[in-house]
Amino acid sequence: MAQLTESVVRLIDQLSKLPGIGRKSAERVAYHLLRVNKEEALGLADAIRDVKENVRYCSRCFNLSEGDLCSICKDPQRDASILCVVEQPRDLIALEQSGVFPGLYHVLLGRIAPLEGIGPDQLTIDALVSRVSQGDIREVIMATNPTTEGDGTALHISSLLAEFPVKLTRLARGVTAGSVLEFANKEVLADAMTGRQSL
Incomplete structure (x- = not known):
């Protein structure tokens, strides 16, 4: 019986660690990479290297950035008095694609999930409270996913921000309970953002 080379086995092992990629899918990707020309395969390797070396979290909002501040935080046209709180950078991207939110964001980099051992101290909640305490923000929109952990x-966060003179709102429930923002279509997200309600 033919044996796979050590390099191919290692590639399949690494690919199978990716989310949503099982062993069979990893094998298909590995064989695809073996078939394409060297430049295309190495282009993928270079893109992975560039992401790991150049992408970091924005020092203000924790969105993905290749500099100290992300493009949204650097944009002088954004309304700095409205802050939208999301769980992950991919949620921010989904809301941006709806094209209706003019303000700034704060990315928590997760959600409180005690069963998974994730507490408030492992998120960027302290940085959020610090931003709000500076007094420039008049509204904080809670756009965490409509799940038990997101709610x-x-x-x-609402209890921590209650002492500050800010309006606290939540996305309208045009976003179905139990769903994830990154998979909602832009029309649903636009309706949810436009119809947000007080907490």
Whole structure:
């Protein structure tokens, strides 16, 4: 019986660690990479290297950035008095694609999930409270995912921000409970953002 080379086995092992990629899918990707020309395969390797070396979190909002501040935080046209709180950078991207939100963002880099061992101290909640305490923000929109953990995270943050003179709102439930923002279409997200409600 033919044996796979050590390099191919290592590639399949690494690919199978990716989310949503099982062993069979990893094998298909590995064989695809073996078939394409060297430049195309190495282009993928270079793109992965560039992401790991150049992309970091924005020092203000924790969105993905290749500099100290992300493009949204650097944009003088954005309304700095409205802050939208999301769980992940991909949620921010989904809301941006709706094209209706003019303000700034704050990315939590997760949600409170006690069963997974994720507490408030592992998120960027302290940085959020610090931003709000500076007094420039008049509204904070809680755009955490409409799940048990997302709602719990929003409730925790709301209690921390209650002492500040800011309006606290939540996305309207045009976004179905139990769904994830990155998979919602832009029309649903636009309706949810436009119809946001007080907490």
